[in-house]
Amino acid sequence: MSISWYPGHMHKARKELAKAMLNTNVVIDVLDARIPQASSNPLLAELRGDIPCLRILNKSDLANPEITRQWCKFLSQGPDNLCLVNGRDCFLSKESILRGCRQLIKGKATAVKKHQVLITGIPNVGKSTLLNQILCRKVAKTGNEPTVTKRQQRVKLDDDWYLIDSPGMLWPKLEDQQAAYRLASTGTIRNTAVEAEDIAWFTAETLLQDFFPCLQKRYELSQKPENVESFLEEIAIKNGCLGRGRAVDWNKVSELLLNDFRSGRLGRISLESPPATNPHSGTSE
Ligand SMILES: Nc1nc2c(ncn2[C@@H]2O[C@H](COP(=O)(O)OP(=O)(O)OP(=O)(O)O)[C@@H](O)[C@H]2O)c(=O)[nH]1
Ligand SMILES: [Mg+2]
Structure with missing residues (x-):
């Protein structure tokens, strides 16, 4: 069976993301620590362009810690990249995420005082849970199924930083079907589509x-x-x-x-x- 899942609401989410990117200073791309490669959405990379990217290897409590450490090192290569690890056994704080964002925009000429961070990632990877976690309160709906978040939500992190949670997104053609199966194994693709x-x-x-x-x-x-x-x-x-x-x-x-x-x-x-x-x-x- 060939796997593909790109319903109409993802197309809408893509257009809204492109708009939000225009005022974004840092993108947080949430990846699944068990499958960092398959969960890297090429469409998001294209939309992000050269905006600095903080990758978060999420659900690390489900992945092999040593392999996650190796991935973290690998994904931190390059001046505009940084990678952090989050999971039920190692919660990132708002401060550590903001520290990473500041580090990524350091030295970049920007006229704005207020900064915007945009959380992106595939469905069900834990974006909204991360938002609730760093704010220490439930502001976003979460659930153990893909596409729980239907629209973007903007929240204030501190006086200078705002953060947008976005709906999970895949891409129109999952060329690498082995990777598509890994996405489905980990619960990214809605049950009705596979x-x-x-x-x-x-x-x-x-x-x-x-x-x-x-x-x-x-x-x-x-x-x-x-x-x-x-x-x-x-x-x-x-x-x-x-x-x-x-x-x-x-x-x-x-x-x-x-x-x-x-x-x-x-x-x-x-x-x-x-x-x-x-x-x-x-x-x-
Ligand atoms: N084990 C584990 N589960 C997690 C972690 N983070 C989130 N989850 C679970 O993953 C499921 C999806 O979480 P959400 O935060 O709704 O995911 P999302 O990326 O916002 O999903 P969409 O809005 O559908 O794109 C929920 O059942 C969470 O409890 C984690 O670090 N470890
Ligand atoms: Mg969500």
Whole structure:
């Protein structure tokens, strides 16, 4: 199945983002720490142009800490780039984010006294949660599904800095379908736009290949299953994902695996490593 998800509201969000960029001094691009590459939206990079960019590797509590550290170093290269890490086990403060923004615009000629920061990123990556976190109050709606934020919201950070939260956005053509599957595995693409069974099959294949110890521990597997089908069958039987006549309920077992992966119950798993590191060392218990 070919994955693509660019509904009309994303096209509208794109036009609104282009407008907001005109008065923006720093862009905060929120990436998923488990898939920093697949979650980098080329359309956002195009809209951003040469506006300084602070990248935040979010949901780091779900990713391998060592790989996240390597990504952070990799993404901080260059004078107009800076990368910070955020997650449920390491909350960034408003001060640390503002410090990063000031560092990025240092030395740049600007006539304005008031500065604007724009938060961008793919759907469901945690942009609005980050906004609530740094303001220490709930100003934006959040939820564990893509495209919860429907329109931009501007808030004051301090006397000189304003921040805009924006709706999550993908891009019209997901050329790299492996990356598109990684986006779907982590929960970026709405359920109705993909088949859970298809995404679970891809996820199971990846995890069996590169992260078998995580599966073994979670599902108490005595040995490595021969293939994806026998793996899913085994965990379906163990977890009661069965239908009539005790036949495997493929949809139910697919949801089980995806929920376990997305919530971190399989361990801290990074699906991507930065260039020049070993892609098969992406797990940490
Ligand atoms: N484990 C973990 N979950 C997080 C983190 N940040 C956000 N979440 C969860 O991710 C889900 C999406 O969060 P939102 O803040 O609504 O994401 P968003 O990027 O604003 O999404 P859209 O508005 O749909 O584009 C919610 O269930 C959050 O609780 C994090 O650092 N770690
Ligand atoms: Mg949001």
